[in-house]
Amino acid sequence: IPSLVKDKIVVIGDFTENDIHDTYxxxxxxPVINIxxxxxxxxxxxxxxxxxxxxxMTFYVMISYFMLKSPISTDRMLDKLHLNRTSVKYVLSFIxxxxxxxxxxxxxxxxxxxxxxxxIPTIWFTFLRGLxxxxxxx
Numbered sequence: 001i002p003s004l005v006k007d008k009i010v011v012i013g014d015f016t017e018n019d020i021h022d023t024y025x026x027x028x029x030x031p032v033i034n035i036x037x038x039x040x041x042x043x044x045x046x047x048x049x050x051x052x053x054x055x056x057m058t059f060y061v062m063i064s065y066f067m068l069k070s071p072i073s074t075d076r077m078l079d080k081l082h083l084n085r086t087s088v089k090y091v092l093s094f095i096x097x098x099x100x101x102x103x104x105x106x107x108x109x110x111x112x113x114x115x116x117x118x119x120i121p122t123i124w125f126t127f128l129r130g131l132x133x134x135x136x137x138x
Contacts, residue, residue, distance in 0.1 A: 011035050048114060059104070060121060067125070067132055097125040 013019060013031030020027050040046050101118035109115050 009035070009038070049112070052108065052112060052114065052116075056116070063125060064128065067128055096122075097129070098122040101125075 011031045011034070013029070013034070015029045015031060019030035021030060021033060023033070098118065101121050105116040105118050
């Protein structure tokens with residue numbers, strides 16, 4: 001066996017219906033997904049271009065800067081616009097950072113074909129917004 005597998009990649013797994021996953025390409029066995037991911041890593045197909053990293057860094061820093069420079073209380077802003085109603089707050093709750101970052105991520109995917117995870121930036125900016133709202137309330 002050692003001579004048969006020398007310099008080869010051996011994939012061990014369940015190729016039957018016990019480990020089948022729905023993907024955008026259709027149903028694929030788990031070990032095939034793993035070997036495809038390994039091959040993508042080996043061929044440097046999962047690299048993010050420096051220009052995209054620079055864009056995202058600039059985007060996140062600008063949002064952080066404006067949030068810290070002039071924190072906005074949602075309640076005060078809605079009071080000035082005479083829209084401080086529960087229904088308006090409910091609708092605005094859906095248009096938060098996760099929505100904005102998902103739109104940016106979707107645009108990046110359509111333009112570059114690269115999927116950007118928005119979980120960590122969303123958590124960070126939600127935390128930062130809560131912190132700035134507490135500072136505005138003081």
